[in-house]
Amino acid sequence: MRYHNCSEYVGTVRNGKAHGSGTYIYRQGQAQSNFPYYIGQFKEGLRDGQGTMYYSAQMNLSIVWSKGKPDGSGKMSIKGQVFDVNYIDGVQKLRVPTERDNKP
Numbered sequence: 001m002r003y004h005n006c007s008e009y010v011g012t013v014r015n016g017k018a019h020g021s022g023t024y025i026y027r028q029g030q031a032q033s034n035f036p037y038y039i040g041q042f043k044e045g046l047r048d049g050q051g052t053m054y055y056s057a058q059m060n061l062s063i064v065w066s067k068g069k070p071d072g073s074g075k076m077s078i079k080g081q082v083f084d085v086n087y088i089d090g091v092q093k094l095r096v097p098t099e100r101d102n103k104p
Contacts, residue, residue: 017045040065063087 001009001018011022018024024047025037040051046068047053053070054060063074069090076083076095086094 011042014044018042019044061085 001013003009006027008025008027009018009022011018011024012020014020019042021040022042023037023039024042025034027033035057036053036055038047038051038053040047041049043049047065048067049065050063051065052060052062058079059077061070061074061076063070063085064072066072066089070087070092071089073084073086075098076085082098083095084098085092
């Protein structure tokens, strides 16, 4: 599915909305960048369930989503460093380095 802002969704659809597993590439206008994009679960057109948001080649967030917002505990990777994160209703409450993932 292609949207009016040139964003794209590839995956399962129900009642004309993303619903189930899929990939959504966020694009503004004719920009050809493939970032940001989301791979994961959708419900009624919103990110909902387990999924990963790729903000750039060096930053992503893997977490449970609820009604389009990150909600709960997950992992954020920034330039190869991994952090444990906690979000409540889309607001980041905690971010600490994950020792086991950051050892050489």
